[in-house]
Amino acid sequence: MTTRSHRSMVGAAALAALGVCVASPPVAAQGVDASAASEVTFTKDVVPILQRSCQSCHRVGSIAPMSLMTYDETRPWARSIRQRVAQREMPPWYIERNIGIQKFEDDPSLTDDEIATIVSWVDGGTRRGDPADLPPPRVFAEFDAWQMGEPDLVVNLPEPIVVPAAAPDRWVNVDTEPIALTEDRYLKAVESRPSLPGAEKVVHHAVAYVVSPDDEQGFLNEYAVGKNADIFPDGTGRLMRAGSRVRYNLHLHAIGEETPADVQIGLKFYPKGVVPDHVVFAAHAGDSYDTIDIPAGDNNARVDGYFFLHEPTQVVSFQPHLHNRGKRQCVEAIYPSGLVETLSCAQHNFAWMLNYTYQEDVQPLLPAGTNLHLISWYDNSDANRYNPDSRNWIGFGNRSMDEMSHTWMNIFYMSEDEFDRRVQARQTKRAGN
Numbered sequence: 171m172t173t174r175s176h177r178s179m180v181g182a183a184a185l186a187a188l189g190v191c192v193a194s195p196p197v198a199a200q201g202v203d204a205s206a207a208s209e210v211t212f213t214k215d216v217v218p219i220l221q222r223s224c225q226s227c228h229r230v231g232s233i234a235p236m237s238l239m240t241y242d243e244t245r246p247w248a249r250s251i252r253q254r255v256a257q258r259e260m261p262p263w264y265i266e267r268n269i270g271i272q273k274f275e276d277d278p279s280l281t282d283d284e285i286a287t288i289v290s291w292v293d294g295g296t297r298r299g300d301p302a303d304l305p306p307p308r309v310f311a312e313f314d315a316w317q318m319g320e321p322d323l324v325v326n327l328p329e330p331i332v333v334p335a336a337a338p339d340r341w342v343n344v345d346t347e348p349i350a351l352t353e354d355r356y357l358k359a360v361e362s363r364p365s366l367p368g369a370e371k372v373v374h375h376a377v378a379y380v381v382s383p384d385d386e387q388g389f390l391n392e393y394a395v396g397k398n399a400d401i402f403p404d405g406t407g408r409l410m411r412a413g414s415r416v417r418y419n420l421h422l423h424a425i426g427e428e429t430p431a432d433v434q435i436g437l438k439f440y441p442k443g444v445v446p447d448h449v450v451f452a453a454h455a456g457d458s459y460d461t462i463d464i465p466a467g468d469n470n471a472r473v474d475g476y477f478f479l480h481e482p483t484q485v486v487s488f489q490p491h492l493h494n495r496g497k498r499q500c501v502e503a504i505y506p507s508g509l510v511e512t513l514s515c516a517q518h519n520f521a522w523m524l525n526y527t528y529q530e531d532v533q534p535l536l537p538a539g540t541n542l543h544l545i546s547w548y549d550n551s552d553a554n555r556y557n558p559d560s561r562n563w564i565g566f567g568n569r570s571m572d573e574m575s576h577t578w579m580n581i582f583y584m585s586e587d588e589f590d591r592r593v594q595a596r597q598t599k600r601a602g603n
């Protein structure tokens with residue numbers, strides 16, 4: 171075995187040992203013990219789950235249609251909650267749990283036990299329980315607070331764009347003036363959000379690029395409904411040069427009502443003078459264009475794309491990008507030795523564009539010469555509720571009724587030496603556990 175293929179095996183083993191867990195049967199299929207059901211109460215068992223995984227969106231003024239803060243607010247939704255939770259549609263988080271890496275930052279998803287608790291509570295008659303069991307209410311930051319914390323700099327569009335009541339979908343590019351950055355700085359976190367009332371309904375997505383003073387364009391951030399902030403791991407950041415501008419690419423969608431829209435981009439920097447060891451960039455990875463060929467009515471069309479790694483790489487996050495017909499996306503690493511390992515699979519729900527950030531100790535470490543293989547599946551049948559018309563053949567295109575297949579991956583490259591050190595460090599840590 172050559173050194174290289176040996177090392178790639180090490181990388182593979184490092185992943186497998188931490189990532190993969192055994193499939194468990196869906197909760198809905200497990201019988202619920204009636205005596206246990208009668209024990210489950212709202213105040214003691216259900217509220218902690220709602221606090222951790224639901225209330226950030228389900229409270230007055232946030233993005234969900236109803237509040238789940240109190241018993242009286244929650245009780246009328248019990249049936250619907252049972253269903254959404256048992257199907258793993260809520261909270262929005264669609265990583266498949268029986269394959270690939272399972273440790274993520276800010277993972278709101280419920281354990282099988284938590285789902286069983288909700289199901290028992292509903293089936294057992296939605297008991298209120300003893301008020302003395304209530305945990306202290308969860309305290310939230312202000313509504314317009316940023317998920318990543320207060321930014322150092324906020325960029326806006328030069329002026330709001332008014333989306334007329336009725337209009338075809340529109341893609342516009344807008345450049346800002348040079349932003350208020352007088353020296354080169356490294357970004358620690360970036361977050362985009364529509365601002366002005368109603369803007370979240372007309373901005374389908376917003377991709378932002380940084381354009382340096384010498385006109386070099388690099389990816390900055392993408393906003394789409396339900397997307398969370400990009401926070402880079404300690405020691406990694408993205409460079410923003412003094413005098414840069416921001417270029418927006420907006421997809422605007424009319425909603426029957428004239429709506430002015432702005433998109434704010436919050437930037438959080440490392441302290442002045444701090445240069446992180448690694449520059450993270452968002453790879454637009456595994457793109458397919460002409461090979462997207464989805465027959466009318468096909469409920470399981472597949473598209474394959476590749477992204478070759480010329481240098482040793484650490485993968486920070488995974489954000490599938492598919493449109494209305496998208497159903498599922500997987501990314502696997504084909505190591506130089508030929509060994510193949512699935513990193514992640516996620517179900518696709520068109521309403522949510524989620525960025526899944528791996529916990530640092532399981533971020534894939536991939537040797538140079540690894541090929542990332544992206545596989546997307548589409549449902550172009552009537553069974554897909556987001557499908558505008560199952561009679562059409564579908565190919566690549568920018569409109570959401572056309573299709574795409576790629577993934578945004580935050581990654582950084584490193585030297586061979588550092589790669590060896592990182593693999594070694596993980597093995598040592600694991601041996602110690």
Ligand code: HEC
Pocket residue numbers: 219220223224225226227228233234235247250251252254255260261262278280396521
């Ligand atoms: C990231 C924000 C977010 C989180 C977290 C979240 N929801 Fe939702 N939820 C929404 C939005 C937005 C909708 C409306 C769109 C839709 O139905 O998907 C919704 C819809 C629902 C519905 C359907 C309401 C209807 O009209 O029938 C239920 C039930 C629900 N959520 C329950 C939950 C529960 C229970 C949790 C926690 C276990 C949760 N949600 C977590 C944002 C969220």
